[in-house]
Amino acid sequence: MTVNVLFAARAEKWEDYEDPLNAALEAAGIEADLRTEFSPEVVDYIVYAPNSDVQDFTPYTRCKAVLNLWAGVENVVGNDTLTQPLCRMVDDEGLTQGMVEWVVGHTLRMHLGMDLHIHGQDGKWRSYSPPVAQERPVTILGLGALGRACGQALAGLGFPVTGWSRTQKQIDGIRCLSGDAGLAEALQGAQIVVLLLPHTPETENILNGETLAMLPRGAMILNPGRGTLIDDSALLAALEEGHIGHAVLDTFRKEPLPVMHPYWAHEKVTVTPHIASTTRPDTAARVIAENIRRGEAGEPFLHVVDRDAGY
Template sequence: MTVNVLFAARAEKWEDYETPLNAAFEKAGIDADLRTEFPPEEVDYIVYAPNSWLQDFTPYTRCKAVLNLWAGVENVVGNETLTQPLCRMVDEAGLTQGMVEWVTGHTLRLHLGMDMHINGQDGKWRTYSPPVAQERPVTILGLGALGQACGHALAGLGFPVTGWSRTEKQVEGITCLYGDDGLKQALSTAQILILLLPHTAQTENILNADTLAMLPEGAMILNPGRGALIEDTALLAALESGHVAQATLDTFRQEPLPVMHPFWAHEKVTVTPHIAATTRPETAAAVIAENVRRGEAGEPFLHQVDRTAGY
């Protein structure tokens, strides 16, 4: 039996995904008809990007699941017309590995003080002896798949890693804290703080004037998670006072980041254009195909979103 799969993302993405998805379906033994247009009542699965043209799921009465191409689902999880199971993208070979590389690279950059030499090619001989990794505590807010993978990579390099989550977790090699008291403790030792939380009502502005004050003097921040995790004005104030020494930001409340935003010109801020963890068609296609296979076999979907939690 042929499975009808609607690809609902921006038109330019179809060229990137058509061949990898068809190849993944074939490898999984799925007879799939993959298109960018179907009569809604004939669609079995939707491969979806939240910025696509599809915003009303009501006509898709036969659809068994909506398979998100992004790790983040905050722009779709609240859609009241979406009653089908929603699965977020968790792709260890592509998306997760990309995040680990970005986080590890920028953590080492800040830890080693590389900007001093990269930006200081002016004939001055600048000497700086950074501490070794074992002397630089790192805290990760968010212990989902991405947070755990980054934590393991940094711990493998010798950094003492503390992870914080809203609910209790146990992760080998990482000191795990949770709840309000745990957050205060996790921030208090964070010489480098990495934000990898989803954007929910509970996590919005989790880094604000009060929580920034809990960080050690001279702490450095990486945000490859979500822009709304940080209260921008509070971060700018902490940078100006010197309490926060540097912020490297990959995600923002408005993207692209407006050209006049003060982050662009701030000497203590590095902006990267939401590139920390991009979905890679070849590896993401295999995740999509596996979930379609599971749906057809009556097995539980992978990475199904908890609507009440928001992720």
């Protein structure tokens, strides 16, 4: 039996995803009709990006699942018309590897003080000996698939890694903390903080004036997670005062980041344009195909979003 799969994302993405999705579906043994347009009542699965034109799911009466192309679901999880299972993009090898490379790269940049030499080509011989990795504690806020992978990669390089999550976890190579007391402990010893939490009401502004003050003076912040995790005014104040040494920011409350935003011109801020990790069509297609295979076999879907938790 042929399953009808609607690709509901921006038109320019179709060229990137059409062949990988068809190949992954065929490899999974699924006879599928993959298109960008169907009559809603015949659609079995929706491959979805929250910025697509599909915002009302009511007509999709036969749809078995909405399969998100992004790890983030905050722009769709509250949609009251979406009553089908919603699955996040998790365990995508390309997405995970991209995030690990961004986090490790910028952690090493901050740790080694690379900017001193990259931006200091003015004839002055600047001597700087950074500590070794074992002397540079790193804290990761968020221990989902991406936080776990980044934490273990950094631990493998010798950094003492502490991870914090809302619920207690056990991960090899990472000291795991949870709860309010655990958050304070995780921040107080961190010279570099990496934000990899989802956007939920509980995580919004998790770095604010109070929690930023818990960090040791000169601490550095990397945010490839969500822009809403940081109180921007509090961070700018902490940077100006010198309490925070540098911030590398990849996600923002409004994207693209407005041209007049103070982050652009701040000497202690690095802006990257939401590139820490993007969904790679070849690897994402395999995740999508596996969930469709599961749906057709009557098996549980992978990475189903908990609507109450928001991720």
